[in-house]
Amino acid sequence: METIGILTGGGDCPGLNSVIRAVVRRAEKEGWRTLGFRYGWKGILENDFRALDRNSVSGILPKGGTILGTSRTNPYKDASKIRQDLEKIRSVFDENKLKALIVVGGEDTLGVASKLYRDGFKNIVGVPKTIDNDLSCTDYTFGFDTALNIATEAIDRLHTTAESHDRIMVVEIMGRHAGWIALEAGLAGGADVILIPEKPMDVDEICSIVKRRASRGRTFSIIAVAEGFKLLGEDVTQTKEPDAFGHVRLGGVGERLASVLEKKTGFETRCTVLGHLQRGGSPTAFDRVLGTRFGVNAVEYVKENKFGYMVSLRGNDIVPVKLEDAVKELKKVPDWYYEMAKLFFG
Ligand code: F6P
DSSP: OOEEEEEEOSSOOTTHHHHHHHHHHHHHHHTOEEEEESTTHHHHHTTOEEEEOTTTTTTOTTOOSOTTOOOOOOTTSOGGGHHHHHHHHHHHHHHTTEEEEEEEESHHHHHHHHHHHHTTOOOEEEEEBOTTOOOTTOSOOBTHHHHHHHHHHHHHHHHHHHHHHTOEEEEEEOOSSOOHHHHHHHHHHTOSEEEOTTSOOOHHHHHHHHHHHHHTTOOOEEEEEETTOOBTTBOOEEESOOOTTSOOEEOOHHHHHHHHHHHHHOOOEEEEEOGGGGTSSOOOHHHHHHHHHHHHHHHHHHHTTOOSEEEEEETTEEEEEEHHHHTTSOOOOOHHHHHHHHTTOO
């Protein structure tokens, strides 16, 4: 019997279990067994896995998170250990006679997959995941739609309380390098200003939008701000300590902005940080279906020996893209889209 492996790495996101279930079910159809490596690359380095079958993935489709666990382990982090780690990974591949490894992750986890492929692990297939939707070469990553709906509902709810109190409500939304969730939730929820990492905006400009609204009798405002928005040109961070992939923990831009806006406009201002609420809970139907399609197609790539590729969504088709192309650069919000959103500011 042939064996394939699967791992989920990086920040969790709704829809991961749909991929795992789809991989196991599609692999079983070929008569293959699936090993689920635990906690991302950590499970590969430590040969920590659980055998998955139809029963063990039954009932997981509507569940958020990942039954395999996840971590931000990076085998390429420490230059002095890379050779040793690659040998360990090779022995895990050999010991388990892995026909293929399906790697489900975002820029970091798939970045490792791409390097491993370059370094001789030729039987790897990638599946794009992240609520941030910032992975290149795919129209959407699963997880994004769920996060977007959660953020939109939050903006809807903030509207009624903002209006009752004549307040500015700042809502801080996830998005480290790209503002996809803030932009689309802001558009869907009718935010009055949307602030994203890609686009600087001066505090005085934000204040003048709020004041212009007030002069029209709209004495409340909703400001959607991505956590990676650079207030006064700088990231607002929780800690300066970088993780295994060199990212610092962002957070706090909403509170800081709220305090500046209150002082400058005279409007009472509150901040809501959506944080990990955007990553938790049940995936939307869109994310479940996309995760399922990605999982099924990933196993089909294995069957066709189509290695070194990532499954991706183009229009309504699942198409292969080279892993190295997918991780070359992040997919940022394009100018035209932000300019369109600006039509609705104020
Ligand atoms: O990459 C997904 C993401 O949710 C980002 O939007 C956010 O900055 C980061 O992960 C948070 O990571 P953690 O769960 O480690 O706090």
